[in-house]
Amino acid sequence: MKKNKFCSQFKAGTFVDLNSDIGIWKSSSGLSIGTYHSGKGVEFDSVLLPGLDDAEFPDAEAVRTNGQEYAEQTAGRLLYVGVTRARATLIMSHTGTVTSLLPTSGGLTQRMQV
Numbered sequence: 001m002k003k004n005k006f007c008s009q010f011k012a013g014t015f016v017d018l019n020s021d022i023g024i025w026k027s028s029s030g031l032s033i034g035t036y037h038s039g040k041g042v043e044f045d046s047v048l049l050p051g052l053d054d055a056e057f058p059d060a061e062a063v064r065t066n067g068q069e070y071a072e073q074t075a076g077r078l079l080y081v082g083v084t085r086a087r088a089t090l091i092m093s094h095t096g097t098v099t100s101l102l103p104t105s106g107g108l109t110q111r112m113q114v
């Protein structure tokens with residue numbers, strides 16, 4: 001485990017680097033923070049995917065650099081990784097228009113106002 005200035009705001013003050021510490025990661029209560037990439041091959045009871053706004057996902061810079069189609073394909077693959085990490089609970093959030101990469105009909109989602 002490593003110390004991290006950002007994570008020191010949390011009570012435990014430590015975090016698991018899912019890429020390099022995966023061999024020592026043990027299921028326990030607490031919060032693990034990682035990127036979509038670092039979550040590959042790992043599952044969690046609950047997963048929170050914030051920021052799934054149309055303006056943010058796919059990343060605007062990736063759209064400018066690589067074009068809309070390529071950026072959507074890349075973001076779609078990352079989204080797949082994030083969604084499939086959850087064993088029991090998946091929470092996805094957005095503040096504006098939900099990304100076009102997620103279905104908005106068909107009963108797959110439940111809208112909650114907070």
